[in-house]
Amino acid sequence: MRPVNQKRNMATAEEYDAKDLAVLEGLDAVRKRPGMYIGTTDSQGLMHCLWEIIDNSVDEALAGFCDRIVVTLHTDGSITVADNGRGIPVDKEPKTGLSGVEVVMTKLHAGAKFGNSSYTAVGGLHGVGSSVVNALSSRLDVEVDRNGRTYRMEFHQGHPGVYEDADPDHPSPESKFVKTRKRRPTELREVGTVPSGTTGTRIRYWLDPEIFNSTAVFSYDQLIDRVRQTSFLVPGLHIVVVDESVPETGDASVDDLQETDDQQGLDDRRDADDPQHAAGPGHARVEEFLHTGGVVDFVDFLSKGDPVCDIWHIHGDDTYQEETQAVDENGDLHARMVERDCGVDIALRWTNDYETTIRSFVNVVSTPGGGTHVDGFLTALTRQVRKTVEANARRLKVNLKDSSTRIERDDVMTGLVAVVTVRIAEPQFQGQTKDVLGTAQVKPIVAKLTDRMFGELITGSKRGYKEQSSRVLEKIVGEMHARIQARKTKEVTRRKNALESASMPSKLSDCMPGNDDVAELFIVEGDSALGTAKAARNSGFQALLPIRGKILNVQKASVSQMLANKECGAIIQVVGAGSGATFDLSQARYNKIIMMTDADVDGAHIRILLLTLFYRYMRPLIEAGHVYAAVPPLHRIALTGKRRGEYIYTYSDDELASQLDRLRRERIGFDEDIQRYKGLGEMDADQLADTTMDPRTRMLRRIRMEDAEQASGIFSLLMGDEVPPRKAFIVKNADDFDRSKIDT
The missing domain is CATH 3.40.50.670 (Rossmann fold)
Structure with a gap:
């Protein structure tokens, strides 16, 4: 065994000093470890960047300052997201001395969403969305309309500067870029004027191929699904998706697209082949989304199969106490208790299908992993169904003495279509990708509200719901019996x-x-x-x-x-x-x-x-x-003459006529008494095998x-x-x- 105090002979190779420490400043850390911020650098990460930019515009809509968003997919692979919200602030941020645009686009964990004045319920929570997309883009351009002027800034891999495009109408990340010198504040450029009162933000970015791997592919279908979903969750928000990669048709430009405030959302996807909906040169595929019915419309869209009941709506709000870190007047963080508002909006229905479709959201952020809001909903749902089944056991033919005849959550969820949404300030998610809601105080609020409102519906005590509740209970009890039977016969x-x-x-x-x-x-x-x-x-x-x-x-x-x-x-x-x-x-x-x-x-x-x-x-x-x-086959033609003993089978009247015409042209004899099979029993075994059962000669559909x-x-x-x-x-x-x- 080596002595404990043996001296090393490789000291130079194992030196570890302060000079060996790497310090990544600003957005360099994002480029070094992108997976920490967007999950992956494949297709999922590619789409996640787009969600971050769209969510910022949606947050303006949630705050009541935006009612129109346009997402444009350019032929060069870049994407523009434009909204008519308030526009990113262009004045100086006191602490850094930088413009609001530069702070938002270059500083991690910076934005109005950390305060309590500008946003109360947002999708972009961590304040890293825009800056992370900027860091992972080979080029990003931002334009802001405020104060009657249009302001513009440009970035290369997260660093501010100016691009010198040969053709301003066709910007490119390959154009010459002059980087702003370090420690020198970058002023916004005024590039135009707009009518007084016009505000908004336009962000166009080219994701960096040095960051994303070769398998990363943009999904148009995912974009459409996400946009449609958002239009359901934010009633009255008009979202337009423009795809320039489709061949040119039509004679109207995207700017000519008029909002249809009275649209009810049923015709939410417009076909580019329809001349009434076609856009102009370079904008052949335009899809518009506008819904006013909220989660009720969403459930109707998701429902498949015949409905067992109407769409039931559960909604309300409550408050809860939460300890949070707040910035004082000196810029220091201190813990304090605050009262939060929690808005709950749930729509549900049962269909005769056996699949379960539950979509859950916090603000407008999808939580495919569920979380405390879904747990509260399903717990109360199951509890109320059990109570009602026990109260109506005789009518539903449920033997309460048999311990196996107990309603389980899976029985309740079979055929259930539901959209569960909550709106809260500063929700706690598990990770930056926000798959699961972790705010514990939300569960009892959702459960309490579901207990009260769903209880009135499922018991039939609310006017007009008695017949519907009976059908729902019969379906759930039937699923319970099916589950028990399946277990017994497995x-x-x-x-x-x-x-x-x-x-x-x-x-x-x-x-x-x-x-x-x-x-x-x-x-x-x-x-x-x-x-x-x-x-x-x-x-x-x-x-x-x-x-x-x-x-x-x-x-x-x-x-x-x-x-x-x-x-x-x-x-x-x-x-x-x-x-x-x-x-x-x-x-x-x-x-x-x-x-x-x-x-x-x-x-x-x-x-x-x-x-x-x-x-x-x-x-x-x-x-x-x-x-x-x-x-x-439907018919059998028996051949005569030299080909006696041969048969031709036909499968439709048209095919029979065609074969008879061919035989006559080719002077092939056949028995005029064509056999027509009224059923499979009219065939003998050899005929049935040759035509229908033998894999070597049969035809299957x-x-x-x-x-x-x-x-x-x-x-x-x-x-x-x-x-x-x-x-x-x-x-x-x-x-x-x-x-x-x-x-x-």
Whole structure:
């Protein structure tokens, strides 16, 4: 062992003195460690910079000083964000002697959001947004309209100076840049005049390729989603997105776009191909957003599936005490207790879907990780539902003596669509990316308000809500029973126990185990077709499950009704992966689910009913591409003469006519008595195998999500509870009626 007091011989290599300490001043620290401020330097960080600039303009709207924001995507990759707010202050900041513009753009943790006078509820909290974007940009230009004048400043990688652009109309970060000397205050340049009372800020920036990696890609769809979301959260704020990269169309410029104060927000996305909405040269794609209904409109936009109830609105405010650091008149920070206002605005509804959609926000900042506001909302929601179910246990057929029949949060959240927002000053987030709200005092305020207002709604004590609350409670109780049933049957849904399990439907003709990666389940219409299919299948990997006629219309049925239906229950049980929120794709016993029905109107009806079942309760099967429709032929043409014994199958009347014309032209003989299949049972086993079941010769139609969504929508219209939309559809399409399409 080396002695403790042994002298080192490498002292020069291990010297550690003050000269070895690196001091990064100003924005250099941001460029050295950008991940500390924007999370990553990939696409996520790229978009985060844009959010920081947009949020500053939105904060002006929240404060009541801005009602219009224009985001322009330039062809050179730069982005401009313009607003008609108060404009960044242009006078001197007393402590630094710099203009307000330079302080905001170059000093970390500087801005009006640390005080209590200019902003009470903001999205940009930490005072680093603009300065961080400036530091990470190869160039940033800012223009401010105030006092009847337009002021301008330019920056290169966060440092102030002046660009000498050869063409001022086409600025570039490659232009010559003259940097302002250190310790010399930079004066704002007056570059023009504006009408008295006109104010606003315009920031254009080019993100630095030296900072962001090569995989960073700007997402237009993310921008549109974020802008739309903001327009919901700030009613009356008009936001315009201009994309110059789309080819030129139209004859109006973006400046000619007029605000539509009476717009209700339903037509929030305008198509560039519509000449009424097209913008002028260089501004072909213009999308405008303006909503006045707030979170209620937001929930309506997010809702998918048929609504179980109207949109319920919970809103109010309260106060709480919080200790915070405040700056005194000497510029020193001291802790003191302050009273905060907390505004709560929540909208929610249940649909017959099984997915949960909850969007949460603090001010206008999205909190995808939730936080104390969401915890308070869900805690009170679950508590009130439990109390109401227990009070109505007999009507809802809930056995309170059974300890397993207890409403859980997952039951309440199934099919729930909600937007939860709070507005507070200086919220505490977890990290600069602001994913989770941490302000503890918000939870009891949201919970208390939800307890009171939601309690009145779910108990039906508020006028006009009794019927709605009954439907909501029935849905939640149905989800509870479905969860309990799924837990009880989970083990028997696995393939290794399938053949031994007595609970598998006796009518299932299963395939041999061990072929999970190629196993196919044919859902067959009728017993007669089942007999033929048994002889036609390859039992090594093809299973058969017959259904008797049309299954339950799950569009109108509750979860408990669906599970109680023999046909629906058998399909879910045989697939073996559960249903609804508990569906686990990895547990599915078959690689392909194939709907094999007759090629007629009844067969199409059955396919839609089956497809609605899969879409509502086993959607991941469709999303992963595991659901198919068999394509059996409609006709068989028997050839004669030298080609006797050969057959041609056709799948539509048009194809039949085309084939007959071809045979006549080519003088190929055929039996004039064309066989038309009324059902799968009319085929013999060889014909069914060749045309519909044998993977080497058959044709399948894969069901896509858009197919399922369209079928669900049409089925909801034609078979749902709402009569007026169905009547309007029939009247509108009466002229398109084609008698030849009816199977007679």
